[in-house]
Amino acid sequence: MNLNEPTPQNIEYMIEAIKTKLRMATGAAMQSSSFSVDKYEDIKDIYDMVASKQNFSISEVEALVSELGRLRA
Template sequence: MDLSQKTAENAEFMIEAIKKKLRMASGAAFKASHFNTDLYEDLKDIYEMVASKNNFSISEIEAITTELGRLRKV
């Protein structure tokens, strides 16, 4: 998958991967259609950081969730 392309499918893939890796209970709140495509690179940065780590502290999960919330459309 070429994540350098700003597509809805790529955003959906990254969001689903983040939710799965973080085992997010409130994952339904994060859907690709809720995200601003102008901030695609920020989403990709979060995805790459999450993909690179095996374990997360609670404060890291909270920070990632907060950042994802910032990327949502208002």
């Protein structure tokens, strides 16, 4: 998968991967369709950071969820 292309499908893939990695209890509320392609680079930055780390503190998860909430359309 080429995540360098800002497509709705890539956004869906990245959001699902972030939700899985963070084990988000509220994952159902975070639908990929809520994100605009205009925010692709910001979402990709979060995805890259989440993918690079093994574990997250509660405060890190809260900050990431907050940032994703800010990026929703």
